[in-house]
Amino acid sequence: MKKAITYFRKLPLELIFWIGALIGILRIDPYSPHHFSLCPLDNLGFTWCPGCGLGRAMSLLTRGDFQESWSMHPLAMFAFAVIIFRIFELIRNLKTTKHYG
Amino acid sequence: MANVLKHLPELEGMELGYIQGILKNMDDEQANLFAQVYRARRKDNQMILILCLLGFFGFAGLHRFIIGQIGLGILYLLTAGLCFIGTIVDLINYKSLAYEYNMKIAHETLSMMSNGNFPTAQNGNGNENS
Numbered sequence A: 001m002k003k004a005i006t007y008f009r010k011l012p013l014e015l016i017f018w019i020g021a022l023i024g025i026l027r028i029d030p031y032s033p034h035h036f037s038l039c040p041l042d043n044l045g046f047t048w049c050p051g052c053g054l055g056r057a058m059s060l061l062t063r064g065d066f067q068e069s070w071s072m073h074p075l076a077m078f079a080f081a082v083i084i085f086r087i088f089e090l091i092r093n094l095k096t097t098k099h100y101g
Numbered sequence B: 001m002a003n004v005l006k007h008l009p010e011l012e013g014m015e016l017g018y019i020q021g022i023l024k025n026m027d028d029e030q031a032n033l034f035a036q037v038y039r040a041r042r043k044d045n046q047m048i049l050i051l052c053l054l055g056f057f058g059f060a061g062l063h064r065f066i067i068g069q070i071g072l073g074i075l076y077l078l079t080a081g082l083c084f085i086g087t088i089v090d091l092i093n094y095k096s097l098a099y100e101y102n103m104k105i106a107h108e109t110l111s112m113m114s115n116g117n118f119p120t121a122q123n124g125n126g127n128e129n130s
Helices: A002-010 A013-027 A040-044 A054-062 A066-072 A076-096 B013-023 B028-041 B045-057 B062-066 B070-078 B085-114
Strands: none
Touching (some): A013 A054, A054 A066, A054 A076, A066 A076, B013 B028
16 A cells, blocks of 8 residues: 555656546537536636647547547647657656666 | 765756766766766756746746757747746745756766766766766
């Protein structure tokens, strides 16, 4: 039990964030008209920002709806590639670094 | 054995321990050389923090560019830092971003020294890192 706790302590916050983000995106229902939004800009009352629809576009991508995804946000594919690459990089860092001292 | 506090007194926290682990196999002359090169190349974590804060004024992701993550930098720049969420996470996380980059630089510096680019560091320095 204690071992598990120290193991989780060592996990970088960024890794948890990206994996959580991907899981969250998989759980979005992109077709429903009212979507729940975490976006702070949206909650402040702005109706548009450059990242609007990225999550829904990535969710559509996992369902194979490429055309709809592109019209929602063209960067979805790029975002997927970059985030997955970053997750692999973080896991590799976790395995190879040994902290002295 | 060289002391990190003598050669690189501005380090703190995890980075201090990490660099001490590297320096403990060196004599003073090698450590001096290492400290010079490392100090010139490392990124201060305050700079990462300030560039990250620029994300709230429309230029998100500059910190990702400067630590060599070009893909994430472009993504942040074009989506206003993933609608500010990514910027806020990096604001909390800026120290480990800087630490990750500085570790990479420390290893680069070490391998440069062991490759013999510096004539003073040639003798028997290459085995502690590989």
